[in-house]
Amino acid sequence: MLNTMRKYAAGWVAQILLGLLVLSFAAWGIADVFTGVGNHSVARVGATDISSVNYDRAYRRELQAMSQRVGQQITPDQAKMLGIPNQVLGRLVTEAALDDQATNLGIGVSREMLIREIAQDPAFKGAGGTFDRNYFVSLLRNNGMTEDAYVLDRLAQEKRQQIAESISGGATAPEALAKALHAFQTEQRDIHYLVLPASSVGEIAAPNADELTAYYNDNKGNWRAPETRTISLIALGPEDVARPGDISDADAQKAYDADKARYTTPETRHVFQAVFTDETSAQTAADQLKAGESFESMLEGIGKKLSDSDLGVVTKDKLIDPKVAEAAFALPANGSSDVVMGSFGPVVVHVTDVVPATVTAFETVKDAIKKELSLSSAKADINVLRDSIEDARAGGGTLDEIATNNKLTVKKIVVDQTGNDAAGNPFADIPAQAQLLKDAFASDIGIDNAAIPTDDGGYVWFSITDINEAHDRALDEVKDKVIEAWKKQATTDKLVAKAKEAKDQLGKGQTLEAVATSLGLPVQTLDKQTRSSKPADSFSTEALKAAFAGPKGSAEVAPGAQDGEHIVLQVADVIETPYTPATDNAAVTQQLADAMQNDLLQQYVSELQRQLGVTVNQNVLQQIISAI
Incomplete structure (x- = not known):
């Protein structure tokens, strides 16, 4: 919940950019070692300390949030593997750097503004849609925070947001860059292609002794024996x-009797239930059944089908209504009940197949x-x-x-x-x-x-x-594997050469259809493919990338989707989407602007940390991490 409060508390600039800064900081790490930091501080940025209490609270909160996201409790060892301790430290160091700078610059937030921001925070709105003080206090208490502590935390957030917005809040992407990204993302291509299978190069003969030895020596590491x-x-x-054998029959019998249900297969019955709107109609149906009319015929008379009343083959405990269950399991096979006043109205119950309960014998x-x-x-x-x-x-x-x-x-x-x-x-x-x-x-x-x-x-x-x-295996030990690998490589080399020959023919003016006919292969097509399209089963990711490497009419060669295949393709058409910045490209422009703003703020905070100096008390940090 505190994460939600933080989300509403900070502006969009701080939320987007500071979040990315934390990831960057976690990746860089902290180069400085502990010097001169207080025994109760985890780190210091400039003149601003990060207390062990604040780090412990933030770390536990992050573990709880991560556990909720993945649906299971994150252990301390898993947290270390995921880098959570450094991520939390990175966020706190970033905040401390901005806090220290806010103090140096004399940045302040008026009491009126702070009150207004908290009062307008959606996280604290009650049932009436306005600020609810009782809910506010209760929410803080449930998250282990006092009102004073939250106000101070919120005050610091507002100051950090002012710095973030002043540094990068107004950055926008150049139109030329937006156009280029738009073209890259939306360009479509129609692709015609051939798939050359390994079988198209014929059977590969085994290598002679010299070829085998040379190939083995060049690739000896592939067959190296591990330690x-x-x-x-x-x-x-x-x-x-x-x-x-030390367990007596008497003790085994006692355990058997205490858990006899485990060795019992309960009785099952195929149960049908006809529900009526009133008792009179139900009684009429019951009388018809007593007179010999079939249950299915009775249902047809009231406009229902047998499938409408089928409750399935069930054990007694699976029937929700106790009265229906009692009636159903008191009937003989193919029997029908009198009117039963069930939970959902008057019903008539019918039973067909009855499978009695069985008990596995003790022996x-x-x-x-x-x-x-x-x-x-x-x-x-x-x-x-x-x-x-x-x-x-x-x-x-x-x-x-x-x-x-x-x-x-x-x-x-x-x-x-x-x-x-x-x-x-x-x-x-x-x-x-x-x-x-x-x-x-x-x-x-x-x-x-x-x-x-x-x-x-x-x-x-x-x-x-x-x-x-670990050692190199002798050729005699792996001879069969080396021969297999040599033949596979020879097949690939011949296949690549054949694909390049087909590409050269296209370059000389032959059509793809003519090349396909000479190879005895079909021409396949993919229309309106973008760089982010998911390739078809017969088309590989490498081939899709190659299709965007040249202009309309260009031909390329790429590995196939399946092992041992190669693709020869030709770009049949290129479709460009007009750039309209005011409509469908707003998301692209915003994406670029966000990236630029993050870069600016990241550089600013990085330089700020370098100037202020960051020191970490590894002893205190490890004590907190190990104590959880």
């Missing part, structure tokens, strides 16, 4: 310590129940065994010794940092894979590594027993 590590590990999970699920119970109790056993293993490791025990003493298994895997084996295939079933690989490739032979928790409540202990450094 692999041999990891010995013990994975301890609930299933490793669970003992289903059928006994073993599964014992396994579940043992897994549940295994979590406590895991912690006991974990402590025992840690004690053994502290005493110098090896993983093999620990595994033998605790009836566990040591698993050895040879993987690279991405989890592939030496042949480049994904290694299956690596416990806690992401964390294990990260820790393993940060470790070394002989290092005592910390246990890694797993999602199921278990742990993984590991050690590095061998490291195979």
